[in-house]
Amino acid sequence: EDRYIAQEQDIELYISETQNISLPLNGVPENAGIRITVQLVSDPQHAINVLPKFMLISRALSLSLDFDPKTPGGLTMMHLSMVLTQGLQPKDVVLLLLPGFEVGNLSLAPSLFPSEEANFEATVLQGQGVTLTSLQSFASGERIHVRYHGPVQVIIPQSGILDSQHFPSVRVQTALGHVPWTVVENTSLVGSLVNASIHLSTTERSGILEVALRFGTLMPLSPADSIVIRFPPALQLTSDNLNFSSLPNKFEDPLQNLTE
Structure with a gap:
């Protein structure tokens, strides 16, 4: 510094990205040993060590x-599970961003857990996701199974969840620090069908008929994959054995995966 700084004057220092300083893989935990050393020209023999207060930067795991x-x-209903490298206190917030989902308020939205069993309160995050407010304390490293309660409805995308484009992200905000946005890579995939239709060989009542199902899949099908067909109760099966036939398909283009 090339100018005089009066005592008790606040000093702000900025270190640019060009210095190539990166955060540790596990974030910046509490008591990380970060310190500032002040060397005075007037007293070069004595250095002043300062332990700064800083926001914790934690990490979401598993x-x-x-x-x-x-x-x-x-x-x-969603089942969210995670491990944080910092603890959570009541009123700390977990933000769950749900790209492609429909999220809205609904006074009669179903809750997987009753209020007395819930450990998070759920509210809508600007229609883009869900805000989960902690109702209890969680220790650092503890596995957190989110049991939320609140008037929030979540609708899966019509096209399903097939790749990382619709993978949700999590951010944690606490009074002491935060966890930056982290993609939930272990998100359950949800397949989807398109152009589904059904054709009956006869419309006569009590007649034996052939049923032709036609549909496309928005995901590839591999050997040993299964297709489950549930017939409505009105269609009575006269035998435990059903005869199936299908057209050969290579399933190279998901939009052209037509099966009968």
Whole structure:
């Protein structure tokens, strides 16, 4: 510094990105040993060590998100699980961003957990996701299974969840620090069908008929994958054995995966 600084005057120092300083992989935990050393020209023999107060920068580990039910375009409940390198206190906030999902307020939205069992209160995050406010304390490194309660409805994208484009992200905000946006890479995939139709060989009542199902898949099908067909109760099965036939398909283009 080339000018005089009076005592008790606040000093702000900025270190640019050009210095190539990066955060540790596990963030900046509490009591990380960060210190500032002040060397005075008037007294070069004595250095002043300052332990600064700083915002904790933590990390979210082992993130996973599951849905129940897994229906494209349908209302669902979420099962979020994570481990944080910092603790959570009541009123700390977990933000869950849900790209492509429909999120809204609904006074009668179903809750997976009753209020007395919930450990988070859920509210809508500007229609883009869900704000989860902690109702209890969690220790650093503790596995957190989110049990939320609140008037929030979440609808899975009509096209399903097939790749990282629709993977949610999590951010944690606390009084002491935060966890930056982290993608929930272990998100359950939800497949989807397109151009679905059904054709009956006869419309006569009580007649034996052939049922032709035609649909496309928005995801590739591999050997050993299964297709489950549930017939409505009105269609009575006269035998435990059904005869199936299908057209050969290579399933190279997901939009052309037509199966009968």
